[in-house]
Amino acid sequence: MLKLKDLQEMGNVTFGDAANVTLDNIQTAITDLAKQNGIPVAFYQEDAKDGGLFGSTYTALVAYHPEHRRDYFNMAMIMTKQGNFGNVSVYAAGKSKQMNKFARSDASKAGFGAAIAGGGSFAVGQMIGGALGSIGKSKARLQEEQTYYEIILNIIGAALNE
Incomplete structure (x- = not known):
């Protein structure tokens, strides 16, 4: 349901x-x-x-x-x-696999950028998870979808x- x-x-x-x-x-x-x-x-x-x-x-x-x-x-x-x-x-x-991959990639980039800018720690696991979760993302496939x-x-x- x-x-x-x-x-x-x-x-x-x-x-x-x-x-x-x-x-x-x-x-x-x-x-x-x-x-x-x-x-x-x-x-x-x-x-x-x-x-x-x-x-x-x-x-x-x-x-x-x-x-x-x-x-x-x-x-x-x-x-x-x-x-x-x-x-x-x-x-x-x-x-949507492609939209999920793009969302993971964006979240990983945002977290990494915030850690660099703030000098704080960004969980390495989050960065790796975001990077691995975005493997196979394709702008062309997302546009097709x-x-x-x-x-x-x-x-x-x-x-x-x-």
């Missing part, structure tokens, strides 16, 4: 004429548009909890890159309706506003 409080929002799409729109319709529309544009995407559904014990539970449609299911973020879509309008909120779920998210968000918008 996904916990919405642990996820980062990637975007929102509001659309009209939502009375008969379901997650299955959305999946079909996204699949068709992605296929027309040569973009790989796969799906599964999972429950998502918002709030504590008495919070709401939603069914999330989760999109992912079939070749990068474990190393790219999955994109969890939660649909809500109000009147004749619908809203799909898209959340980053899971982990981020472009994938942008494309899927655009496809979601197009699918819902056709």
